[in-house]
Amino acid sequence: MSTAAATPDPSSGPSGPEQPPTRRAGTVAWTASTYFGEGLPWSILHQVAAEFFTAAGLPAREVGFTSALHFTSSLKFVWSPIVDLIGTLRQWIVATQFGLGVLMAVLAVLAHNMASGAGSGTAVIWLVLIAIGLFSATHDIACDGYYMTALGRPDQARYTGIRVAAFRVAMMVGSSGLVFLGGRVHWLAGFGLGALLMVGLAVAHRVWLPRIHAARPVVQSSGDAAADWRARIAHIRGAYFSFLLQPRAVIVLLFLLSFKLGDALMFGMSKVLFRELGIGTDDRGVLNGFGTAASIAGAMLGGLWVARVGLQRALMPIALIMAGGIPLYLWLAAPRLPADIMLGFGAPLSLAHTLSPPLWQVGTILVIEQLCGGLATAAQTIFIMSRCHPDHKAAHFAFATAIYSLAQTISGTYSGFLYEAHGPLVYFSIAAVACVPCVVLIPFLRQNS
Structure with missing residues (x-):
């Protein structure tokens, strides 16, 4: 009972000399769009949600609880090896962006009901925010892995400014644009626009996000389920220990x-x-x-x-x-x-x-x-x-x-x-x-x- 040798994954994973798109404009475009997709959920969690709770008249202590949503990012290392091991980074990016769009749409309806006096408290809203945090953290794992896989180290440094700038632009869209819509029009419009943006990104990336190619170790089925799971666990354990033993x-x-x-x-x-x-x-x-x-x-x-x-x-x-x-x-x-x-x-x-x-x-x-x-x-x-x-x-x-x-x-x-x-x-x-x-x-x- 043994596992098959590691073979290249033809789609994406963080390893190997993957080649970036040859056109600089294309690299700038997908770098900006993927990291805009990172920044917008972050803004929803840590800026727009706090503004909504403040506008709804909730006490300061509950508004302050939005800081605790950072822990979803702090704990993402727990499941990050799974993103390395299952599927492709491109698939994870598209799937999590679509999921974030759906969750933001649910949040928009809940916020509308609460602002209209039809809601029954904030418990369900907090659950949705936690789910957005988990999806957002998973999206970050895939997005960062894709970036490092698609670009060599010189290009990683060269385009770092683009990725940070795109993230900050998304923060401005959330903290300024979506909050303005929520206050002036309705929170259904504010959170709803965020949902449309994330679904739009998912559709766009499904169509034109480059399919990068690299060799990465994946565990192929050996016909023995127990052996396959032992190999997967060994991969996850190796991911953590290889960082700590550097x-x-x-x-x-x-x-x-x-x-x-x-x-x-x-x-x-x-x-x-x-x-x-x-x-x-x-x-x-x-x-x-x-x-x-x-x-x-x-x-x-x-x-x-x-x-x-x-x-x-x-x-x-x-x-x-x-x-x-x-x-x-x-x-x-x-x-x-x-x-x-x-x-x-x-x-x-x-x-x-x-x-x-x-x-x-x-x-x-x-x-x-x-x-x-x-x-x-x-x-x-x-x-x-x-x-x-x-x-x-x-x-x-x-x-x-x-x-x-x-x-x-x-x-x-x-x-x-x-x-x-x-x-x-x-x-x-x-x-x-x-x-x-x-x-x-x-x-x-x-x-x-």
Whole structure:
């Protein structure tokens, strides 16, 4: 009783020297469309759902529960080897996009009923959101594996800016466009448009997403079901252990946990700081637009930088640039100390706000920090891809992203408690210091050639 030798899978899987489409425009198109498909469900889960619950008048604690939906991404490494092993990455992309569209359509109906007073609570909505999170995480596994399989390492770096930019554009569509429709027209229209976009992507990718070809180890049937399942389990076990047993695995894990940790802390409370500086919702929306554009530009520049000089030469300066952007928030937080003293003596809030920096200074610092963060996002993505073994690219990428996602989720969940306990000056000082460990670890990393 033995399994057959591994044979090439003619469709897709993360391994081997698969060839990208020969036309650059085609590569840009499918990179942008697939990662737009990653970003839109993320926005539905973490931006649009929170806006809907807020508009429905739910208490803050339930609105805050949307942060817990990040754990579906943090746990995706559990089933990522199955995506490597069963079917093709192209099939997984199309199927999960269609499933996401159906789930968003169900969410649209439930949101409509709740907003119209015909719903019976939020329990079913939460179940649908969890299902969207699971489908979204599975789509991420397949999409990342497809990208790494279809493109060689130089092209992976070159197109990283495109993938990050497409993801951020999808975030803008969700947090701006869908929320606007939900508030101005109805939430049925907001979530419904999201459903149509995902189904449209599924149909489009079913037609023109390139069928990549590569050899990857798959377990063929031996006629013995027990032996076949043992082989599959061995493949899954090998996916995890091969990542954990790579050279300097402990340093790699610590780096993944610490890189962008300061950026996550900053992001968690930056909007609260802006509100305390007297910046209204409309102005914050404008600032967020400029910030997102800056992060897209930073991601594209970061991808080009790494493609030009290599990851080993680019990683340290990019980490230092990222670390240098976060202390700028101390400049914005500094006026809060005398403002709090004035409020303590009974001064009106409008008088305390006169100490706040002007809007153009806030916007300038936000744009600079987001540009630095975009550079770091590109470098982080390329670093993770460089640590993925050819036989387990999708599983390894999911495992690595789950590690840093878990660290950022936990830090973001407790950021409010830290901010309220110590105030903005101490909080953003901690965020700045949190950038130091990853900088210290970089010299101990050794990249794969």
